[in-house]
Amino acid sequence: MKTYTYTEKKDTRSGFGAGLAELGRTNPNVVALCADLIGSLKMNEFIDENPERFFQIGIAEANMMGIAAGLTIGGKIPFTGTFANFSTGRVYDQIRQSIAYSGKNVKICASHAGLTLGEDGATHQILEDIGLMKMLPGMVVINPCDYNQTKAATIAIADYDGPVYLRFGRPSVPIFTPADQKFEIGKAIQLTEGTDVTIVATGHLVWEALEASKVLHDAGISAEVINIHTIKPLDDKAILDSVSKTGCIVTAEEHNHLGGLGESVARVLAQHKPTPQEFVATNDTFGESGTPAQLMDKYGLNSDAIVKAVKKVIKRK
Amino acid sequence: MPNIKELEDLTTQVRRDIIRMVHKVNSGHPGGSLGCAEFFVSLYQDIMDRNEGFDMDGINEDLFFLSNGHISPVYYSVLARSGYFPVDELNTFRLINTRLQGHPTTHEGLPGIRIASGSLGQGMSVAIGAAQAKKLNNDDKLVYSLHGDGELQEGQNWEAIMYAAAKNVDNLISTIDLNKQQIDGSTDDVLPMGSLKAKFEAFGWTVIEIEKGNDIASILEGLNKAKSLTGKGKPVCVLLHTIMGNGIDFMMHTHAWHGKAPNDEQLAIGLEQNAETLGDY
Numbered sequence: 207m208k209t210y211t212y213t214e215k216k217d218t219r220s221g222f223g224a225g226l227a228e229l230g231r232t233n234p235n236v237v238a239l240c241a242d243l244i245g246s247l248k249m250n251e252f253i254d255e256n257p258e259r260f261f262q263i264g265i266a267e268a269n270m271m272g273i274a275a276g277l278t279i280g281g282k283i284p285f286t287g288t289f290a291n292f293s294t295g296r297v298y299d300q301i302r303q304s305i306a307y308s309g310k311n312v313k314i315c316a317s318h319a320g321l322t323l324g325e326d327g328a329t330h331q332i333l334e335d336i337g338l339m340k341m342l343p344g345m346v347v348i349n350p351c352d353y354n355q356t357k358a359a360t361i362a363i364a365d366y367d368g369p370v371y372l373r374f375g376r377p378s379v380p381i382f383t384p385a386d387q388k389f390e391i392g393k394a395i396q397l398t399e400g401t402d403v404t405i406v407a408t409g410h411l412v413w414e415a416l417e418a419s420k421v422l423h424d425a426g427i428s429a430e431v432i433n434i435h436t437i438k439p440l441d442d443k444a445i446l447d448s449v450s451k452t453g454c455i456v457t458a459e460e461h462n463h464l465g466g467l468g469e470s471v472a473r474v475l476a477q478h479k480p481t482p483q484e485f486v487a488t489n490d491t492f493g494e495s496g497t498p499a500q501l502m503d504k505y506g507l508n509s510d511a512i513v514k515a516v517k518k519v520i521k522r523k
Numbered sequence: 524m525p526n527i528k529e530l531e532d533l534t535t536q537v538r539r540d541i542i543r544m545v546h547k548v549n550s551g552h553p554g555g556s557l558g559c560a561e562f563f564v565s566l567y568q569d570i571m572d573r574n575e576g577f578d579m580d581g582i583n584e585d586l587f588f589l590s591n592g593h594i595s596p597v598y599y600s601v602l603a604r605s606g607y608f609p610v611d612e613l614n615t616f617r618l619i620n621t622r623l624q625g626h627p628t629t630h631e632g633l634p635g636i637r638i639a640s641g642s643l644g645q646g647m648s649v650a651i652g653a654a655q656a657k658k659l660n661n662d663d664k665l666v667y668s669l670h671g672d673g674e675l676q677e678g679q680n681w682e683a684i685m686y687a688a689a690k691n692v693d694n695l696i697s698t699i700d701l702n703k704q705q706i707d708g709s710t711d712d713v714l715p716m717g718s719l720k721a722k723f724e725a726f727g728w729t730v731i732e733i734e735k736g737n738d739i740a741s742i743l744e745g746l747n748k749a750k751s752l753t754g755k756g757k758p759v760c761v762l763l764h765t766i767m768g769n770g771i772d773f774m775m776h777t778h779a780w781h782g783k784a785p786n787d788e789q790l791a792i793g794l795e796q797n798a799e800t801l802g803d804y
Contacts, residue, residue: 237659258659259659261655261690263686264682264685264686264689266682266685266686268645268648268678268679268682269648269651269679269682269683269686270648271648272645272646272647272648272649272651272652272679272683273648273649273651273652273655273683273686274652275638275648275649275652276588276638276648276649276650276651276652276653276654276655276656277652277653277655277656278652278656279579279580279581279586279637279638279649279652279653279656280580280581280582280653280656280657280659280660280662281580281582281656281660282656282659284652299642299645300645300648300679302642303639303640303641303642303645304638304639304645304648304649307628307629307630307639308628308629308630308638308639309629309630310638
């Protein structure tokens with residue numbers, strides 16, 4: 207079994223900041239907007255190097271989305287930065303009409319997604335954003351798994367013409383993808399080969415899936431781990447090819463099971479190859495205050511939860 | 524100097540277009556459309572510096588954004604009669620497969636439209652973004668926008684109004700259609716907004732008023748004054764006092780025709796009051 211190790215942990219939001227800084231040097235059309243969260247979004251480097259291409263909007267996310275849409279008229283490629291909660295639910299109608307329906311080339315970059323935001327609690331821990339954004343026609347939805355992949359995704363979406371939702375987070379997590387790995391929107395990455403179960407994970411849960419696969423290997427279960435960094439458009443073929451081999455699947459995400467990656471996978475399977483599936487996701491609930499590790503444990507979003515889900519789904523084959 | 528008579532003739536034809544479009548599909552918004560006919564004609568036929576054809580980025584030309592998208596009939600009529608698409612296409616307003624959706628959109632590729640609008644309160648932010656893109660591009664042309672007065676009840680406007688002044692977006696002229704009506708009644712009955720002039724000025728805008736918002740000479744004078752006030756560090760607000768339903772006597776001075784189509788008899792009366800000038804579509 208292929209195993210993954212890491213030498214460093216870093217937050218995915220810093221990967222966004224590094225990617226944005228690189229875009230600042232390579233693409234003169236890239237502009238950035240922020241609603242009073244420069245430090246949290248790690249946008250300082252871009253701003254220091256390109257002050258004329260940065261727009262501080264203040265605490266006014268609706269206005270930020272509209273201004274971003276307007277900036278595309280004139281050939282700019284706007285990257286908006288705020289927390290995931292304020293990037294989606296708070297401004298859903300602005301995104302729907304002025305960006306998605308209008309087909310504007312805006313990159314909505316959202317940090318502090320999910321429970322791992324931690325102690326600030328449920329008001330800020332959005333677990334519904336993937337669902338909200340994937341339902342918008344034409345919206346691409348990306349949730350990378352580590353620093354390197356977030357940096358690569360940030361750079362890649364500038365070359366894609368259309369609205370994108372890029373979701374990342376606050377905690378430091380292992381860096382295990384290669385720094386030079388090209389990011390292809392909509393192309394799943396198979397991390398381990400396996401024969402007994404497919405584990406499809408996104409975001410922070412990808413590392414947890416790899417950890418789970420080691421435990422499962424020791425228990426004699428061969429897991430195929432797939433990193434689905436793009437939830438929309440979904441790589442249907444990668445999922446169907448894998449379950450054709452393994453016959454069952456576990457999906458894992460830091461999101462409500464309603465509206466998340468798991469539901470998108472279930473739709474593909476229901477249409478093309480009905481397959482037993484278990485969901486590692488929150489169960490129609492809000493979060494609460496706590497450390498990221500405590501919360502991920504309490505709400506069943508870690509490697510232990512994935513191992514349990516695998517053992518359950520294998521019995522359903 | 525523009526020929527006022529020609530612009531008035533076009534306005535009359537635009538009024539005919541508006542009520543014929545709305546009558547045909549028995550839906551749409553004639554009241555606000557009629558109230559802004561002179562404004563649209565003045566803007567597109569005289570005030571704005573426009574390039575031939577249509578390019579989404581609008582580099583080196585003036586841009587216009589309609590925030591109160593429900594007055595699409597006047598927008599479509601003036602766009603068609605300004606050469607953006609065939610006038611005959613007005614026949615397809617609100618019909619299945621049309622590019623002339625109930626509310627304007629870029630989604631069907633209609634030339635002249637740069638943003639979808641209809642859900643209120645979003646257009647000023649978009650216009651600000653386009654104005655800031657012009658500054659980044661060293662493009663010295665202007666951005667115009669139009670908003671309903673009732674629409675200013677949406678909070679996003681005030682985020683945008685605060686921002687535009689704070690960031691010196693002085694290549695923007697935002698016009699408020701001050702007809703003092705909204706769906707449920709007069710703006711003073713539904714939600715009084717006090718002095719919009721005082722509010723915009725308090726937020727740091729330069730404000731001018733066009734008292735006769737249905738008189739082409741007054742509109743031209745006012746908008747030319749607004750143009751002369753751009754580039755001085757402040758965004759410019761034009762308070763355009765209009766009469767909802769202007770040009771068709773039974774539709775004037777009431778909110779009743781905000782979103783209601785005339786019947787056959789009412790259409791005939793309206794057309795009689797506005798004799799054909801440039802030819803119906």
